[in-house]
Amino acid sequence: MATCGAKSEVLDEKDDPGAAPYGNFINYYTFNPPENRLSLIPTTLIQDLGYGIDSSETILMLDVGCNSGDLTVALYRHLQPRVLSEDSTTPPDSDLQLLGFDLDETLILRAQQTNPFPQNISFIPLDITEDAASQTQLQDYLRQHGGFRFHLSLCLAVTMWVHLNHGDAALLGLLSRLASVSQHLLLEAQPWKCYRSAARRLRKLGRSDFDHFKELKIRGDVAEQASEHLEKHCGMALMQCFGSTSWDRRLLLFRRRETIDLHLSQ
Numbered sequence: 027m028a029t030c031g032a033k034s035e036v037l038d039e040k041d042d043p044g045a046a047p048y049g050n051f052i053n054y055y056t057f058n059p060p061e062n063r064l065s066l067i068p069t070t071l072i073q074d075l076g077y078g079i080d081s082s083e084t085i086l087m088l089d090v091g092c093n094s095g096d097l098t099v100a101l102y103r104h105l106q107p108r109v110l111s112e113d114s115t116t117p118p119d120s121d122l123q124l125l126g127f128d129l130d131e132t133l134i135l136r137a138q139q140t141n142p143f144p145q146n147i148s149f150i151p152l153d154i155t156e157d158a159a160s161q162t163q164l165q166d167y168l169r170q171h172g173g174f175r176f177h178l179s180l181c182l183a184v185t186m187w188v189h190l191n192h193g194d195a196a197l198l199g200l201l202s203r204l205a206s207v208s209q210h211l212l213l214e215a216q217p218w219k220c221y222r223s224a225a226r227r228l229r230k231l232g233r234s235d236f237d238h239f240k241e242l243k244i245r246g247d248v249a250e251q252a253s254e255h256l257e258k259h260c261g262m263a264l265m266q267c268f269g270s271t272s273w274d275r276r277l278l279l280f281r282r283r284e285t286i287d288l289h290l291s292q
């Protein structure tokens with residue numbers, strides 16, 4: 027598997043985000059501004075993946091655990107073929123449609139209220155671990171937009187929260203679910219040291235450890251194990267690593283292996 031260099035993570039006290047059991051921090055983007063990830067993602071990503079060449083094609087994107095939508099909207103602007111300035115509310119020319127969801131309804135309300143492109147970006151409350159509900163809602167969105175899968179799904183800084191709160195099976199289930207609805211998947215899995223910090227922050231508040239923390243069998247290099255699951259069990263192939271954020275997190279891009287690849291590897 028391709029890997030990329032990692033800088034060590036040193037967080038000052040002022041960067042301490044406080045405790046939020048699902049990572050549903052209300053001020054997440056004040057300590058992890060969108061630029062941290064945007065600077066690693068090429069603006070031409072959609073075209074590089076071979077989409078948007080035929081202008082009549084609708085490109086569908088999914089943002090899992092979008093928090094208050096700041097990164098979602100910034101990415102939407104970032105990936106437009108034509109540059110959209112930060113304060114632009116003019117609808118873009120291209121037909122890029124994006125669905126962002128989060129389990130925190132207050133964050134989603136904020137995302138909806140500040141959404142500059144309601145024609146193109148939708149925000150809905152949804153818990154990805156609720157299998158039936160999430161299956162139905164994602165399929166409904168795809169159907170409404172005439173798609174079978176999302177062209178590009180983003181799962182950024184969410185895996186640890188599903189893993190800590192629901193255990194190993196839920197983490198693998200999340201990856202399998204995303205692989206099944208995505209042509210391409212951009213994954214940022216938190217490294218193990220973040221798990222320890224998250225548990226420590228909750229303990230400081232007098233809360234008990236996350237239910238599954240001590241029993242997790244997937245530990246250590248979580249990104250590596252997530253990649254292995256996607257590649258061995260979900261028909262995905264790692265295409266590229268866009269580098270590491272200053273928080274020592276790799277941004278990994280996967281693509282669905284086409285039938286022809288599957289035959290060749292057998």
Ligand SMILES: C[S@@+](CC[C@H](N)C(=O)[O-])C[C@H]1O[C@@H](n2cnc3c(N)ncnc32)[C@H](O)[C@@H]1O
Pocket residue numbers: 048049050051054090091092093094097127128129130133152153154155181182183184187188
């Ligand atoms: C650390 S924030 C990351 C936000 C955004 N993806 C980013 O990278 O900027 C994690 C988000 O995942 C959401 N989340 C955690 N578990 C979830 C679940 N089971 N279903 C949907 N969202 C979830 C949290 O509410 C939180 O807003």
